[in-house]
Amino acid sequence: MKQKLHSIRYKVLLFGLIMSSIPLVLISGYYLLVMSSQVEDTAAQSQKLRVESVASSISDHVNHIFERMEIVGNSVATLEDTGVYYDLLNQQESIDEIVLLNDTGDVLRRVSRFNLNDTNAEPWLDDQSLLNELKGDQIDHIFSGVKFNEYGQPYVHLLVPVSEDFANALGVKLHLQKLIGDVSSHYLDGDSVMYLRDQDERIIAHQDYSKLWQIDDGQLSSDNTGIITTAPIEELNWELAMEQPRSDMLSPVYGMLTRGGLVAAAMILFGSVISIYAGLYFVKPIEKLQSGMRYVKTGYWPDEMPVERRDEFGELTRAFNEMNKEIQQKERSLEQEKERLSIVVNSMEAGLAVIRKDYSIAWMNPTLKGWIGERSEVPCFQMFSDHNDSPCYSCPLSETTFEKMDETLTKTDENGEQRIYRHRVFPLQHTLEEGEEALVVMEDITEEKRLEEKLIQTDKLSALGRMASSFAHEVNNPLASVQVYAEDLTDRLEEDREELLDSGDMDHYLHVIRKNIHRCKEITANLLNFSRQSSWKITTFSVEDVMNESLMLMEHNLKKHGIKVTVKVGDHLPPLDGDPLKTSQVFVNLLQNAIDAMSDQADPQMMIFMEKVTEGVAISVKDNGSGIPEEYIPKLFDPFFTSKPTGQGTGLGLSVCYGIVEQMNGTLEVDSEQGKGTTFKVVLPKSRSIND
């Protein structure tokens, strides 16, 4: 359920509902607040005006009657004339009766609207004090409290003095039925009430007739939270009041609120349906896509989804279909690639292992397992030797900057044969597990090395073959001298033995013979040394010495071709680490190539530079021979590639040189310009024992 609530469908529906309802609610709330205040003020003002208007109407009415009575009362001469009374009765409908009273309250004249004009009827005033008060205080008029006639109709007595001496008084019986009725039945909204209080705080008119004639002790209010407005009716010492409960006052607002609320509800209903429709309209394609994605996630490829719309969703569906198709294709390709890779990895002769940062083995291929067994728990540096307690010297995992490593190491197999392995470590950028850092590639290069040795030897034998005649000449010359001196010595021994001994020529002959024999020995020793088949033997050696030995080997050849050799040696050449014999082989090959290149040169010149560089020593062999065609240069170090005439070269020389230099972690470069000459530059690293 919680997940459902988080779904986009519910969010869209919720959003729709909120957007349908909140603006309406906020607007309604705002108008309610504003309208409440305004309506309250308006209602209060309206109520005040209403009460004052009604009170004023009553006051005017009573005041007018008093005025009329005073006018009549002041016309003493006409009091005997009943026409005056009838006239007053005609003009004032609320007067029921008019009487002329003497100072004791006896009725002198009576004109009644309902009853017979009987002056002898019961006393008109039931309270003589009213008359006494009028006379005693000599006031303009006086009125009684509210009384009731035999029909229950309320009335009051009004009295005015007839003459200045207050001898008589004119009285009227003013019925209050119409006044009370008008006040009580005044149409008011809701629970609002208007009521009239007499001078004794008695309710003499009220909307609610059940409250009539009760004393207003403040308990009669229907709602104390409302507004109570009063207006005095001074002529009778009455007070008109109107109470309007707050609920009534705000009833227009409540009505508006109720209606507004219902309209808002209807609008929300309408808006909600639209929102639901819109939500479903928008969410449906998303859900379809989501369903499709779930299928994809579970590994099932859904059919192509129908594109039903022309909008962005249609575009999205189309894109999904295309993506789906593309992913399927890529997955198939990936499967194929994986299969191929698996075949390659499992069938390749190299051993592969993925190594973690802590040198533990995360994975290895069957080849490596075949070499080391199921020893995946050992650190990588113990894969080939249990005696290694620490990572390899140049292991990149130990370094801050991770660069690939390429070294060789040896391992004695179960047959006691020493095997050579190329040990390379490549950093991994994208790994399956956390902490996987590097790929270790172990290649059994024992056979390769052997082959390489054979090639080197072959190349060496080739060089020896080519140098054989030179060697013969080189050896032949001292041997010829030895023969001449030996024959001459023999002759002189036979002719004059004593003189030969005494003159010291004997010593001279023997010295020359020994010198030439030594020369021969030296030549043959060099030759033997060069031709010796040896495995790699790393020692520290002087490059200058090796070059001199190489030059000596090639001396005859150089002389034979009339090549002028210039050797320039820089100062403080550092010793190098490596195999001096192999290095000599490189130099011999380079010298031989230079000799071959200058075979047609009239003034062949060879320059040899040895200088100190940052890495170690740079040895350049420069000739002014025919140069190398540009198209040959990329293939120059390929095995068996040669541009020499058949019989002159095996095509192994430069290839072997390249292999030897590379094995010594050096570089071999060529710079040639056809017709002008070629320079081979070998840079060999200095010995690790040398500190910069």
Added chain:
Amino acid sequence: MKKIGLFLIVVAFLLSLYFITVIFEDDDPMTIGVLYSSDNRVDKLDGLKTGLVDLGYDLDSLKFTAFESEETPEGLEENAKRLVENEVDVITSFGGIETQVLAKVMEEKNQMIPTVFIGMAAPKEIGIISDFRHPEGVFTGLSNHHMHLSAKRLELFIDMVPDVERMILLYSEDIDISRHSLQVAKEAAQFLGISVQPFHVGESLDFNALEDELKPGDGIMTLPSFRIEGQTDQIADFSLYQGVPVMGMYDYEVESGFLLGYGSSFYEQGVQAARQVSLLLQGNEPSDIPVELPDQISFYMNETTKKKLDVDMDKNMLKLVEPLHMNGGQGG
């Protein structure tokens, strides 16, 4: 999907429209039932409507259901039943006979609806109410006071026309109020020192008998009776033909040819009764609303009849008079 969506939107729109229509529909109007027995009393309905408007009512918010009957008790009762069955909020009955029939019908049906009688001569004496101030029951209203006014009318008549020596009092023996009014008039005549001669009016007035009864110096005064009211025009014609002054109660009687009339007009009664109808509509109980007497009692005189009869009139009394003209509404 699209069709369902459009269908839902249309349904929602129609529902919203319906709700809004219902919301803004006016509340049901309050219904006032009207029962009257002759068309001359329709002035009361006009007065009632005017009175309600004066009190602040909007007539559109009120619904009047009126039933007019022939002056037969059977027709009146039938209409009273229909009115009671109509479930109105308030009933107004436009006279004593209507009120009496209505009370009977409501009693029979045991269905009490607040009722305002408009212009009943003696509601207490008839038994419709128990007391003017506290009527009890479901009736309140306006008493036209005609029974008690019979005395005053007699006094006003002889004061206005001093030459009258004897009064013939037209009454209906079979009508309670008429009979009571006769008694009041007789007592007044004794106080005033004038002789009176009662004359019974049945289904129709026997003018020959009345003519036989008539003497010089006689005046005629009608007493409350719907039978007599129904023969107003004939009485007026008789008055003019015989040259005898007639004292009635209503303005329309004077307009018909009666010389004098003293009472409350139907229209004014209607205006006044609007107050009580209003009080009932506002939720008061009828028993709490006192029965009222007329706010306005007018003394009508037909100028035309006066001239035709050529009678002397007291000038002081003329101050009270509201002159009317024959068949022409109120005069100036």
